[in-house]
Amino acid sequence: MCPFKKVPWLIALAFLLVILSCVRKHEQDNVFSEEVSWRETVVAGSGDAYMEVRHIVLKGSNYAIGKKIAERALEHNIRLNPSGDPVRNKVQRAYMEKNYPMYYERMRGVADGFGISFDNNEYDLSFLSQYQLSRPGCSVVFYPGTFTLNGHGILSRNYDFTTGTFQGRRPQEDEMAVMSRPYIFEMYPDQGYASLSLCAFDLLGGVLDGINAEGLAVAILADDETLLHYEREPFAGVGMHELMCMRYILDTCKDVDEAKEALFYAKHYYSFVPCHYIIADRNGDSFVFEFSSIRNAAHCVEGQGPQWVTNHLLSKYPSMDHFPEKSMIDSFERYRTLHDSIHGKNRFSIENMKTINAAVASTDMDFHSPEYAPHRTLWHSLYDLQERRLQVKFYLGESAEGIQYSDYINFQLESE
Numbered sequence: 001m002c003p004f005k006k007v008p009w010l011i012a013l014a015f016l017l018v019i020l021s022c023v024r025k026h027e028q029d030n031v032f033s034e035e036v037s038w039r040e041t042v043v044a045g046s047g048d049a050y051m052e053v054r055h056i057v058l059k060g061s062n063y064a065i066g067k068k069i070a071e072r073a074l075e076h077n078i079r080l081n082p083s084g085d086p087v088r089n090k091v092q093r094a095y096m097e098k099n100y101p102m103y104y105e106r107m108r109g110v111a112d113g114f115g116i117s118f119d120n121n122e123y124d125l126s127f128l129s130q131y132q133l134s135r136p137g138c139s140v141v142f143y144p145g146t147f148t149l150n151g152h153g154i155l156s157r158n159y160d161f162t163t164g165t166f167q168g169r170r171p172q173e174d175e176m177a178v179m180s181r182p183y184i185f186e187m188y189p190d191q192g193y194a195s196l197s198l199c200a201f202d203l204l205g206g207v208l209d210g211i212n213a214e215g216l217a218v219a220i221l222a223d224d225e226t227l228l229h230y231e232r233e234p235f236a237g238v239g240m241h242e243l244m245c246m247r248y249i250l251d252t253c254k255d256v257d258e259a260k261e262a263l264f265y266a267k268h269y270y271s272f273v274p275c276h277y278i279i280a281d282r283n284g285d286s287f288v289f290e291f292s293s294i295r296n297a298a299h300c301v302e303g304q305g306p307q308w309v310t311n312h313l314l315s316k317y318p319s320m321d322h323f324p325e326k327s328m329i330d331s332f333e334r335y336r337t338l339h340d341s342i343h344g345k346n347r348f349s350i351e352n353m354k355t356i357n358a359a360v361a362s363t364d365m366d367f368h369s370p371e372y373a374p375h376r377t378l379w380h381s382l383y384d385l386q387e388r389r390l391q392v393k394f395y396l397g398e399s400a401e402g403i404q405y406s407d408y409i410n411f412q413l414e415s416e
Contacts, residue, residue: 033190036060036068043184044406050163050397051180051378055411059188066106069203070113073128078203080114080128083236086121091238093118095267096126100240102192102251106204124236126244127271128204138221139334139360140209141308141342141353144284145386149349153385155217155280156353157209159198160362163395164373171373179378182208184390184411192251196390196413198381205244213413214254215282215385218246223274224311224329226293237269249279256285260300263289278309282385288314306348308338310360334360350391353382363403376403388413 037059044053056072058065083089096104107125111118118125140157148154161179162168171177179200188194197210209219220243240248245266253259259279268291276290286303290313299315311331317323320339323332341356342348348356361377381392390411396404 033061034064034067036064038068038072040072043409044394045396049404050177051182051394053182053184053394053406055184055186057186057188061190062102062105062192063109063112065187065189066109066204067113068109069106069128070110073203074114078128080110080116080123080125082122083124084122085124085236088236088238089124090121092124092126095238099266100248100252102189103205103244103248105191110204126205127202127236127241129202138219139308139310139338139357140219140221140278141306141338141356142217142278142280142286142303143306143348143353144280144286144303145282146284147306147346147348149347152387153215153217153280153282153284154348154350154353155209155211155219155278155381155383155385156357157219157381157383158357158361158377159208159379159381160375160377162373163376163378168372170369170371177373182379182394184392185210186411186413188414189251193254194413195250196388196411197247197250198379198390198392202241202243205241205247207243207246207250209381209383210246210250211383211385211388211390211413212250212253213388215388216249216253216255216259217280217383217385218249218259219278220246220275221277221309222311223276223290223293223313224331225313225316225327226274228328230293232273234270234272236271237267239267239269241269241271242273242275243271246277255281255283256287260287260289264298276309276313278307280307280385290315306342308335308342310334310338350382354380365402382408 039057041055042052043055045051096107108118110125110128116123138158138160143154145151145153163177164170165175166178182198182200185199186196193212193214195210195212197207199206200208211217249259249262253262256279276288278288280286286307288301288309291298301314320336337360341359357380362375367374376395378395379392381390383390391408393408394406396406398404
C-alpha cells in the first residue's frame with residue numbers, strides 16, 4: 001500500500017482534534033472563566049445620611065460576574081436560603097437556560113460563589129435578595145431628540161418610595177430603611193450588551209431604571225390602580241419577576257422593536273406588586289408595556305412624541321377625559337401636571353426637564369407622624385440615549401431646613 005494514501009486520513013484526524021480542542025476551550029472560557037474586573041465606590045451619601053449609594057463596575061464573563069456579585073453579597077451578610085419549592089427551582093433553571101442563557105451563566109456563578117451545587121433544587125439561584133421587593137411609585141417622561149434642544153433623546157425619571165421600612169414605618173435603631181443602599185451597576189459582560197442601571201432589592205436582576213450600550217433605556221413603575229382595586233397575588237413563579245425583565249431588556253435588546261418582542265415572549269410573574277414599564281430608544285421611539293389588572297392581556301401603548309407615565313394603566317384610559325373624578329391615588333393628578341407642562345411645546349432643555357419632574361416630586365412637608373415615614377422622590381435620573389450617559393441626584397435626608405439632595409452626578413458607559 002502506498003503510504004501517501006494515509007495522509008488525507010491523518011489530516012482529517014488532526015483537523016478534528018483541533019476543532020474539539022477549540023470547542024473545549026470555548027466552553028471553558030465561557031463557563032468557567034473567573035477573570036473579572038471589579039470596582040466599587042461610594043458616590044453619594046454616607047453612613048450618616050439617609051442613603052449611601054455605591055457605584056459598581058463589573059467586566060468579565062457572565063459566570064464571573066454572577067460569582068463576584070455572590071461573593072460581594074456574602075461579604076455584606078446576604079445569604080441564600082432554601083426556598084422549599086424544588087420543582088419550581090428546577091423548572092426555573094431550565095427556563096433560564098433556554099430563554100435567557102447569559103443570566104443562566106450568572107446563576108451558575110452565584111452557585112459557585114455561595115458554594116452550592118448548581119443542580120441543588122432547594123435554592124432559587126435566579127434571585128439574590130437584599131430584601132423583598134416593594135412598590136415603586138414614580139413619574140417618568142421620555143423626550144425624543146426632535147423635542148430636545150441638544151437633539152438627544154432623554155428619559156427623565158422620578159423614583160418615589162417610602163423612606164421607612166417595607167411597612168412604611170420609621171426604622172428603629174436596629175433597622176435599616178429599605179431604600180437606603182441602592183446600587184449603580186455598570187456592567188460589561190462577555191455576552192450581552194453593556195449597561196448602566198440603578199438597582200435595588202435583587203442584586204442579580206433588580207433593575208429599576210437603566211440604559212444599555214445601544215441607547216435603549218428602561219424604567220419600571222408600580223401599577224397603583226390595580227393595587228387599589230384587586231388583592232395582591234405575589235409569588236415566586238417560573239420566568240421573570242417584575243424587575244428582572246428590565247435586566248433582560250438591557251442585556252438582550254437594541255431598540256424598541258426588539259424590546260416589544262422580548263416582553264411579549266417572556267414569561268412574567270410579580271414577586272411583590274404588579275408594575276408597568278416605559279421603554280425608549282435613541283431613534284426617538286417609545287412605548288409603555290403593561291398588563292390588564294387581571295393579568296389576562298398585555299398592552300403596548302405607543303409614544304407619539306414625548307411620552308409620560310405615572311402609576312395608573314394607560315391602556316385603560318383613551319384620554320384624560322376618561323379619568324375618574326375622584327381617586328385615592330395621586331397618579332392621575334401627576335399625569336395631568338405632566339400633560340400641562342409638556343403638551344404642545346416643541347423644545348425642552350435639560351433644565352426644563354428637571355423643573356417638570358420637580359413639579360411632580362414627592363415633597364409633602366406637611367406629613368407628620370411619629371410612627372410612619374414619609375414617601376419621597378429618592379432620586380431623579382436623566383438618561384441621555386445618544387451619549388449612553390446617566391445624570392442623577394439622590395435623596396440624603398431632611399431637617400427643619402428642608403429636604404436634602406446630592407448634587408447631580410454623571411456616569412458614562414464606555415465606548416467599545
